[in-house]
Amino acid sequence: MKKMKKVLCILLALGMIAALAACGSAPKENQALNEIKKSGKLTVALSPDFSPMEFVDSSKEGQDSYVGFDVSLAKYLAEELGVQLEIQAMSFDACQTAVSSGSIPVSISGYSWTETRAENYELSDYYYAGDNETEQVLLIRAADAEKYTKPEDFDGVSVGAQNASLQMDLVTSQLPNAKAVTIGEIGVGVMELESGNIEALAVADGNGTQIIANHPGLVKCTWEFEVAEEFEANVILIHKGEKDLLDAINAALAKAYAEGYYDTWYQEALEIAESASSVEVSLAD
Ligand code: ARG
Numbered sequence: 001m002k003k004m005k006k007v008l009c010i011l012l013a014l015g016m017i018a019a020l021a022a023c024g025s026a027p028k029e030n031q032a033l034n035e036i037k038k039s040g041k042l043t044v045a046l047s048p049d050f051s052p053m054e055f056v057d058s059s060k061e062g063q064d065s066y067v068g069f070d071v072s073l074a075k076y077l078a079e080e081l082g083v084q085l086e087i088q089a090m091s092f093d094a095c096q097t098a099v100s101s102g103s104i105p106v107s108i109s110g111y112s113w114t115e116t117r118a119e120n121y122e123l124s125d126y127y128y129a130g131d132n133e134t135e136q137v138l139l140i141r142a143a144d145a146e147k148y149t150k151p152e153d154f155d156g157v158s159v160g161a162q163n164a165s166l167q168m169d170l171v172t173s174q175l176p177n178a179k180a181v182t183i184g185e186i187g188v189g190v191m192e193l194e195s196g197n198i199e200a201l202a203v204a205d206g207n208g209t210q211i212i213a214n215h216p217g218l219v220k221c222t223w224e225f226e227v228a229e230e231f232e233a234n235v236i237l238i239h240k241g242e243k244d245l246l247d248a249i250n251a252a253l254a255k256a257y258a259e260g261y262y263d264t265w266y267q268e269a270l271e272i273a274e275s276a277s278s279v280e281v282s283l284a285d
Contacts, residue, residue: 029241032105033081033248042078042085045099045107046070047092049186051210052130052269053110053234063087067272069130070108072265073256077108080252091184093164099237105245107237110204112166113230117237122246126233127253128262130269134232135205136170138221139193139212148200148221154178160189160198167202170225190215210273 036042046066048054054068066087078085088104098104100120110129117123138159140148148154155177161168163182171180181198183189189201190211200221203211212218236253238246256262 030244032102032239032242033244036081036083036105036245040083042074042081042083042106043088043104044074044077044085045088045090045095045104046074046109047095047185048089049092050110050204050207052206052266052273054108055273057272057275067269069128069265069269070110072261072268073127074108076256076261077249077252080255081248092162093184096164096237099239102239105239105242106249109237110207111235111237113233113235114166114169117235121240122238122242124236124238124246125250125253126235127257128266129206129232129234130266131206131209134227136167136202136225136227136231137205137208138200138202138223138225139190139208139218140200140221141193141196142217142219144199145219145222148223150223151175152177153223154200157200158198159200159202160192161202162186162189166231167204170227171202174225186211190218193218213274 046054048056048066048068050068052068054066054070056065057067058065060067063086066089071087074087075085088098090098092109095104095107095109099107111117111123112129113123113126138148138154148157151174154175157178158181159171159175159178160181160183161171163184168180168182171178178200181192183192183201186201186203186207189198189203192198193201194215194217202225205220205224208220212220236249238249
């Protein structure tokens with residue numbers, strides 16, 4: 001009996017230490033939402049080279065020049081949190097580095113769900129990706145349409161994909177004998193393809209359609225990547241451990257979905273993308 005009491009005491013003490021430790025570390029891990037509310041500002045990183053999800057309207061200036069589905073979503077999110085939105089535009093891999101280091105809490109930039117991202121970030125629930133995630137394709141020059149029709153045709157051939165993207169994973173896994181070329185900005189990749197520095201560029205299907213509309217010398221290769229179901233929607237990247245912010249974001253996503261905003265935002269994005277002032281930007285950072 002005495003022994004039991006002692007064990008119980010020790011257990012209780014251990015429990016208290018654990019509880020204290022949890023209290024001590026919880027605010028540190030989970031402070032982004034509080035900070036956003038306190039500062040009245042939500043900062044979102046994005047790489048505006050991915051029309052129609054995020055791109056630049058060159059007829060506008062500053063914050064107003066960032067447009068696209070994800071920008072509408074970011075604005076909605078800030079509104080739901082009751083704060084101002086500040087977009088910080090940077091390259092796609094820099095967006096991911098910023099959220100992983102915690103210098104920026106959130107990035108909305110057309111991210112597909114991937115295993116590595118699930119390990120390194122809090123990932124939101126899925127949201128609408130239009131025709132961007134259902135298919136992943138290769139852009140090639142129209143003159144090469146007959147030359148490249150199956151994976152083996154890319155053996156030893158330079159195939160570009162954006163740095164730190166799902167497309168780069170697909171190139172290295174499904175075209176293992178191609179020469180994978182890392183591209184910082186999608187717009188630069190398009191130039192490399194047109195000038196013959198690379199033979200193909202891996203892009204999301206909807207993004208490819210937008211690119212071809214502005215670059216009629218390019219076509220989609222008839223062969224497409226095989227894409228697992230879990231990649232077929234987009235997620236928001238949140239700094240690891242920021243569970244309160246994650247919950248708030250998921251609540252806003254559910255509300256946007258229920259209110260039927262996704263279709264409207266996508267149609268609006270397509271309309272702006274078709275206007276003459278939409279540009280593929282190249283960002284030096
Ligand atoms: N969906 C792809 C990925 O998750 C590409 C996203 C590219 N986004 C961008 N803003 N450039 O890697």
